[in-house]
Amino acid sequence: MFLPAALILGLTAAVSASPGPSHGPGHGKAPNSTFYNPIFPGFYPDPSCIYAPERDDTFFCASSSFNAFPGIPIHASKDLQNWKLIGHVFNRQEQLPRLAETNRSTSGIWAPTLRYHDDTFWLVTTLVDDDRPQSDISRWDNIIFKAKDPYNPKSWSNAVHFNFTGYDTEPFWDVDGKTYITGAHAWQVGPYIEQAEVNLDTGAVGEWRIIWNGTGGMAPEGPHIYRKDGWYYLLAAEGGTGVNHMVTMARSKKIGGPYESNPSNPVLSNANTTSLFQTVGHADLFHDANGNWWAVALSTRSGPEYLHYPMGRETVMTAVGWPKADWPAFTPISGKMSGWPMPPEATDIPGVG
Numbered sequence: 001m002f003l004p005a006a007l008i009l010g011l012t013a014a015v016s017a018s019p020g021p022s023h024g025p026g027h028g029k030a031p032n033s034t035f036y037n038p039i040f041p042g043f044y045p046d047p048s049c050i051y052a053p054e055r056d057d058t059f060f061c062a063s064s065s066f067n068a069f070p071g072i073p074i075h076a077s078k079d080l081q082n083w084k085l086i087g088h089v090f091n092r093q094e095q096l097p098r099l100a101e102t103n104r105s106t107s108g109i110w111a112p113t114l115r116y117h118d119d120t121f122w123l124v125t126t127l128v129d130d131d132r133p134q135s136d137i138s139r140w141d142n143i144i145f146k147a148k149d150p151y152n153p154k155s156w157s158n159a160v161h162f163n164f165t166g167y168d169t170e171p172f173w174d175v176d177g178k179t180y181i182t183g184a185h186a187w188q189v190g191p192y193i194e195q196a197e198v199n200l201d202t203g204a205v206g207e208w209r210i211i212w213n214g215t216g217g218m219a220p221e222g223p224h225i226y227r228k229d230g231w232y233y234l235l236a237a238e239g240g241t242g243v244n245h246m247v248t249m250a251r252s253k254k255i256g257g258p259y260e261s262n263p264s265n266p267v268l269s270n271a272n273t274t275s276l277f278q279t280v281g282h283a284d285l286f287h288d289a290n291g292n293w294w295a296v297a298l299s300t301r302s303g304p305e306y307l308h309y310p311m312g313r314e315t316v317m318t319a320v321g322w323p324k325a326d327w328p329a330f331t332p333i334s335g336k337m338s339g340w341p342m343p344p345e346a347t348d349i350p351g352v353g
């Protein structure tokens, strides 16, 4: 049933970064770093990460927690090598009492998106009741949490609810001051990626519009929008969270589309490989202080058979080259990785953790 313990230990998060300087633009001048995947071994699916220079140059990541409580773990790091579990967004029953009513290992909190805007941490996610039909809006409880201080559990607000017949919702603040929610519409009646204007303080949403249907893979989901070089880039997961999982992208000059698919899709996948790292997908992108891009994604150490994976769905990281006005290029996922010079080692993450 289980992988040999030695194999598991041999692949967990030991890190040996090269000691070279990591300042400067990092485009081939400083030696690359070596790090080992998964960066978060164990049950940390659907990672979403940000870099917050305003918060002492710190990286923060959230992941799915399904029916576990406390829920929605947050990890923090200053060097992308030493990560600390600093707490949970969902840490008091009154924040979201309905979690106690949902059954099944597949119910509960799905795919949070963590973002930092206006001196506030925002966490948008979906509480799913998998016993209800997909077309039933009460299956999908879409919610917004916010906090000023992610190291303090009390700082996280109670859930603000908004109406959407779907899941994997994320906030996006456009340059014109408008705020949007983008999410994956339920697949029995979709599948597609939808978007609406939102008031994040009240949960009031405008009209939902389809902005992309994906590339034809099962269940386009986990959408994230990034604005760069005059383009809106839309990243999504497709193929389901099993061995056909992949990351695809599209882009548009307008937030509402039409979005054109990247001719090189999928941009990241281990489908049809014999890698130990299977099911790679559901990614998020962020950059460091040097402007170098990174991605995190979900992966399962189960390959190539995908029969036994006692560690569940874990978080992996990879380096991404993103030339100006061009599509990003993701380094394929394996255990031992080479990538941009990392920020200098720093283990001083505050709090108990």
Ligand SMILES: *[C@@H]1O[C@H](CO)[C@@H](O)[C@H](O)[C@H]1NC(C)=O
Pocket: 101, 102, 103, 129, 131
């Ligand atoms: C959870 O399962 C129990 C036992 O099957 C059932 O009585 C209850 O209605 C279920 N709750 C929900 C919210 O579906």
Ligand SMILES: *[C@@H]1O[C@H](CO)[C@@H](O)[C@H](O)[C@H]1NC(C)=O
Pocket: 161, 162, 163, 202, 203, 204, 205
């Ligand atoms: C969500 O929809 C329900 C039923 O249509 C409505 O009563 C409620 O006001 C809506 N909530 C929000 C935040 O728009």
Ligand SMILES: *[C@@H]1O[C@H](CO)[C@@H](O)[C@H](O)[C@H]1NC(C)=O
Pocket: 190, 192, 210, 212, 213
């Ligand atoms: C996306 O799917 C919707 C609903 O099935 C459909 O109406 C629309 O034409 C599709 N758009 C594209 C570009 O295929």
Ligand SMILES: *[C@@H]1O[C@H](CO)[C@@H](O)[C@H](O)[C@H]1NC(C)=O
Pocket: 244, 246, 266, 269, 271, 272
């Ligand atoms: C994997 O192979 C199947 C069958 O040939 C194909 O349909 C699918 O597109 C491939 N997936 C990727 C990500 O290459």
Ligand SMILES: *[C@@H]1O[C@H](CO)[C@@H](O)[C@H](O)[C@H]1NC(C)=O
Pocket: 028, 032, 319, 320, 321, 331, 338, 339, 340
């Ligand atoms: C360093 O990593 C980046 C991202 O994977 C890659 O583009 C670059 O070629 C690497 N440089 C060296 C010297 O290996």
